[in-house]
Amino acid sequence: MKKVHTQIADQIARKKPGALIFPTDFRGIGTGAAIKQALFRMARSGTIKRLAHGIYYTPKIDSILGELTPGAEDVVRMIAKKEKIRIVPSGANALNLLGLSTQVPTKLVYLTDGPPRKLKIRKLEVRLKATSRKRVSRTGKISSLVILALEETALHQVDDATKNKIKKLLEQEDPKKLKHDLSLAPAKVNDFIVNLFKPFTIMKK
Template sequence: MESTEKQIERSIKRRPKGTLFFPDDFSKFGSSDAVRKALERLTAKEHIIRVAQGIYARPKESKYIGVAMPSAEEIAEAIIKRDKLRTVPTGIYALNALGLSTQIPMKIILLTDGSPREIRIGKRTINFRKTTPSNLLAKGKISRLVIQALKEIGNGNVSEKEEFRIIDLLKKEDRKDLEHDISLAPAWIQKIMKKAL
């Protein structure tokens, strides 16, 4: 009978380098306590790295910096997938995702229907903030980011260049999704979004 640690190690080796995983992914190999201890031992042996509490990764080597840690964005995506959360990025993160800001947000703020929590990854944090379901109704990948980005810029502060870029991006959105999402936005944002139609 193979030990929990050996089974987990084999399972990890089958995954591509850089893959993120959680203790729950190995529940079939033993009790939660046995899994936790096995992950601690594998971390000590440097087979895996602990990225944040309860989040691990198979290390990816970079010839320039040695072990490359997964980005906060990749970790946020993995948590969203695992917990089947509905989320929408806000603030600087939404602006950055749309290419409207080159500033790398130290704090990623995601509105969610899941439980609120904060996860520290090095100097950065991922902040899941509980919100009302109405804030998560937008369907379009681009349009939901646009609504949050414009809220961050603020009414009356949108430059011509930003508006032009936003309209350009919205033209790539699925028309049905865009029409649906426009109706959810505040009136001043609707005005800008309608220009994409």
């Protein structure tokens, strides 16, 4: 039987450049300690790179930009996939993704129906904050972000220009998904969005 290190090296050699690697990828090959030791040695040799505690990636080089590092969103997406949990941006993060805020976040906060945790990816702190299943069950790509953003916004302070931007964003959403997501939104957020579309209903298109 091949050594743990050799088996892990063989699997990593078949991965695409930039692929994320977690110790749990190799369960069944050896003990947790042996897997961690193998990954540590490969990182030290440069075969893989360490991104955060317990997270590695295969090097990816661009001819112009040089070495490319996986971003926080890549890591969060992979954690959600591996652990079969849902993870969505928090209010401040959602505002940034929607283009409604120009502030560059020094810390990214996500909501999850999985266990809470903190990650340090390079110099960026990433926090997964436990929340109710309802808040991560919205289906619209745009409406879910808008609702998450508005949940942590002082709605009475939103100016007309921002309201107009939000309305234009929501007009791009599937009306059925918007209606579904509003059913899971807090009452104040539901009322705020419905008022944006008066005298038309959100289901008219």
